[in-house]
Ligand SMILES: CC(C)c1ccc(C(=O)O)c(O)c1O
């Protein structure tokens with residue numbers, strides 16, 4: 001089994017790199033890290049949300065091109081992960097030196113999960129050595145999870161929990177919330193007709209940060225698509241809002257820790273009360 005240590009980064013293509021960077025800076029409150037460009041790189045900009053050099057990268061490219069990176073503990077584990085994935089029939093690509101440089105990692109491999117989500121496994125994502133502070137007072141305490149689209153959640157759950165080391169904390173209908181450490185989930189598999197990242201979550205410190213964000217988003221004309229609300233699953237209060245190229249961002253606060261490694265999965269019905277225990281109604285067709 002391939003042991004995932006942490007979620008590391010999301011890389012998103014965009015046709016409007018400057019606009020996406022403005023959004024990451026002004027709305028998400030993320031801090032610009034490195035900029036990349038020719039001749040060694042395509043144009044890309046990395047953003048920090050914690051002590052790491054980057055956790056979100058926007059690059060010049062197809063807005064449907066989404067990649068999620070996870071950290072592995074060692075080069076030996078990366079090599080055996082590549083062999084295991086190949087043995088199971090997944091095409092594995094080894095990251096070139098210029099790609100490692102842009103990802104700020106020592107080494108990585110890329111492959112697709114069974115739905116076709118682009119996944120990278122990376123060793124030694126670089127730390128900046130300095131603490132993160134947001135560009136405005138968002139209360140952001142760090143990048144925490146992704147919602148990944150899945151064309152067959154039961155099949156993909158099997159992949160993430162048998163080939164990779166994820167465990168099911170909860171299921172809403174067929175859609176699992178998967179943990180790779182004590183945080184309730186770092187991956188939410190999300191039933192969909194196609195692959196891709198559906199949402200990107202950052203944790204914020206308190207409900208004050210969520211409500212401040214809610215007023216700020218309204219004043220900036222940014223569409224709030226769900227919340228303010230509270231997930232009965234993780235116990236986190238949340239706010240989902242629209243970002244560049246239709247990407248959904250989530251701020252949430254108070255995510256539960258699952259300290260018992262053998263805690264059995266809990267089943268929630270596919271019903272609005274399983275998504276929000278306060279009664280907020282999502283403006284996201286797939287959540288209905
Ligand atoms: C609606 C999505 C899939 C979802 C459901 C539950 C939680 C949670 O318990 O925190 C999420 O973060 C979600 O994004």
Ligand SMILES: [Fe+2]
Nearest residue numbers: 147188201250
């Ligand atoms: Fe989420």
